[in-house]
Amino acid sequence: MITYAISATVILFCIVYYWLKTKYSYWHKKNVVGPTPTPVVGTFGPVFLRKKTATQLITEIYNRYPNEKYFGIYQGTSPALVLRDIELIKQVMIKDFVQFQDRGFKISDSEADQNLFSVEGDTWRVLRHRLTPIFTTGKLKTMIPLVLRSVDKFLEYTDEIVEKNLDHEIRSLASKYTLDVIGSCAFGVDVDAFSQKKNVYRDVADKVLQIGFKTRFFQIFNAFFPGIVKKLGISLTDYELFGFFMDLVHKIIKEREGKPKIRKDFMDFMIELKEEGRVIRKGDTGVAGLEMNDIIITAQAMVFYVAGFETSSATMSFLIHEICQHQDIQERIYEEVNNVIKKHGGLSYEAISDMRYLEMVFDETLRKYPVVGVLRRKCGYEYTFSDTKLSLEKNTSILIPSAAIHHDPKYYPDPEKFDPERFSPENKSKIPSCAYLPFGDGPRNCIGMRFAKVQSMIGLAAFLNKFKVEASSKTKKTLEIDPTALTLTSKDGIWVNIKRRH
Ligand code: HEM
Numbered sequence: 001m002i003t004y005a006i007s008a009t010v011i012l013f014c015i016v017y018y019w020l021k022t023k024y025s026y027w028h029k030k031n032v033v034g035p036t037p038t039p040v041v042g043t044f045g046p047v048f049l050r051k052k053t054a055t056q057l058i059t060e061i062y063n064r065y066p067n068e069k070y071f072g073i074y075q076g077t078s079p080a081l082v083l084r085d086i087e088l089i090k091q092v093m094i095k096d097f098v099q100f101q102d103r104g105f106k107i108s109d110s111e112a113d114q115n116l117f118s119v120e121g122d123t124w125r126v127l128r129h130r131l132t133p134i135f136t137t138g139k140l141k142t143m144i145p146l147v148l149r150s151v152d153k154f155l156e157y158t159d160e161i162v163e164k165n166l167d168h169e170i171r172s173l174a175s176k177y178t179l180d181v182i183g184s185c186a187f188g189v190d191v192d193a194f195s196q197k198k199n200v201y202r203d204v205a206d207k208v209l210q211i212g213f214k215t216r217f218f219q220i221f222n223a224f225f226p227g228i229v230k231k232l233g234i235s236l237t238d239y240e241l242f243g244f245f246m247d248l249v250h251k252i253i254k255e256r257e258g259k260p261k262i263r264k265d266f267m268d269f270m271i272e273l274k275e276e277g278r279v280i281r282k283g284d285t286g287v288a289g290l291e292m293n294d295i296i297i298t299a300q301a302m303v304f305y306v307a308g309f310e311t312s313s314a315t316m317s318f319l320i321h322e323i324c325q326h327q328d329i330q331e332r333i334y335e336e337v338n339n340v341i342k343k344h345g346g347l348s349y350e351a352i353s354d355m356r357y358l359e360m361v362f363d364e365t366l367r368k369y370p371v372v373g374v375l376r377r378k379c380g381y382e383y384t385f386s387d388t389k390l391s392l393e394k395n396t397s398i399l400i401p402s403a404a405i406h407h408d409p410k411y412y413p414d415p416e417k418f419d420p421e422r423f424s425p426e427n428k429s430k431i432p433s434c435a436y437l438p439f440g441d442g443p444r445n446c447i448g449m450r451f452a453k454v455q456s457m458i459g460l461a462a463f464l465n466k467f468k469v470e471a472s473s474k475t476k477k478t479l480e481i482d483p484t485a486l487t488l489t490s491k492d493g494i495w496v497n498i499k500r501r502h
Contacts, residue, residue, distance in 0.1 A: 027072030034072035042074025055373030062404035080397035093442035104378030115303035175313035182308035366438035373403030
């Protein structure tokens with residue numbers, strides 16, 4: 001009996017060993033360099049163990065291969081190609097986009113997971129086409145009065161808290177503002193973000209940013225056994241959270257009696273699409289289309305909520321962290337903001353467009369602190385990079401190391417230096433295409449880019465016109481990054497002293 005058990009264990013061990021050896025020779029066989037994988041976890045051990053973010057890990061490896069155009073890694077047992085060369089990145093994101101349209105995030109077919117960020121194929125094309133009009137300049141302009149209401153609350157609240165205390169954690173303050181904006185612009189609800197009382201919208205906002213155990217487990221499981229989660233029909237959605245958004249969407253649709261109102265916010269667009277029933281791209285024939293039911297609407301609402309407030313508040317707080325240490329930059333922003341407000345008689349879309357220096361500082365902030373530091377694409381068909389002759393199989397994962405590129409001295413000399421002049425009109429035009437990717441690039445870039453810029457810049461302009469930030473005893477010159485966070489986050493928060501200017 002014992003002999004049988006030992007033999008079975010040895011055979012099993014040999015099978016697993018052979019299987020892993022075959023899996024991990026994938027890049028070697030294609031003559032692609034890369035770090036030696038650790039059995040089972042591949043290259044991603046520190047990420048699975050939450051010791052490093054994927055961005056930190058990929059950046060480290062990027063710096064080890066300065067002369068390569070790409071390198072190969074393994075997420076668990078799944079191979080992924082990381083592109084270093086910006087010409088190849090351009091091919092993937094822009095020139096040959098049709099072959100690389102999807103991110104490869106879709107690991108379940110559940111309707112609740114059909115959000116714009118993770119959907120694939122025709123469904124993405126249809127959805128993107130129909131959601132794009134929400135973010136036109138005209139539409140953004142109509143949202144400015146809503147944003148300005150949140151700005152007033154933001155300033156009033158800051159005025160109160162500086163009375164009591166000087167030292168403040170700026171990220172949580174900025175996220176109150178962006179949460180208020182997104183609640184109002186996307187759903188037409190007052191999320192009461194500045195209230196001292198316990199608040200369900202804030203709780204939900206905190207919860208959506210934590211990757212739940214279930215999601216983490218199945219993401220890792222999917223890295224080892226690609227496709228099985230999908231075949232088993234498992235959804236990665238947190239149903240308690242989804243239920244909250246579903247109730248909110250039902251409430252809004254009921255309040256508006258199933259018809260879009262003149263508010264023309266995100267929910268109005270959704271209701272319009274629901275009225276149309278099946279959503280297809282105009283001019284498309286034979287496209288699968290998409291039934292706009294309440295689940296699909298809720299899935300979009302949720303992704304807009306998550307993407308809408310956290311990324312912008314992070315950027316605002318990193319900017320404040322930098323100008324706290326560069327008072328000359330802060331004073332130049334103040335002068336510009338003050339003059340532009342006087343010229344335009346207040347804050348408006350046009351006024352913000354006139355704040356060129358603030359925009360340079362904003363762009364440099366996202367260069368130094370790209371909130372999303374690794375972008376993803378999936379190879380849709382067999383593909384060969386023309387100049388390198390490397391051929392990719394269908395479904396190969398492609399990673400674009402945007403944070404590493406933003407810190408590569410080849411594109412940005414002295415990359416740790418915070419220098420807004422890199423984005424002056426004459427210098428900006430010299431930055432090569434695909435060397436600056438805070439919002440991604442190509443047809444699948446960030447749909448909310450302009451909204452993000454407008455809400456952040458209005459909030460910052462109003463704040464810096466009234467308050468001044470200085471280093472406090474808690475301010476850290478170099479921020480330590482939280483290895484467990486989904487987007488770029490400082491482990492100990494971002495602390496500054498806030499003082500009234502007048
Ligand atoms: C500073 C703020 C923001 C940053 C840095 C940011 C960054 C990004 C990045 C890097 C991507 C992936 C792009 C790619 O793969 O090429 C993305 C996608 C996306 N973002 Fe943003 N984002 C921000 C704000 C927003 C806002 C305000 C919204 C919505 C209100 C939004 C909604 C989305 C959506 C829906 C996608 C997926 C688009 C698609 O797949 O078609 N983002 N964002």
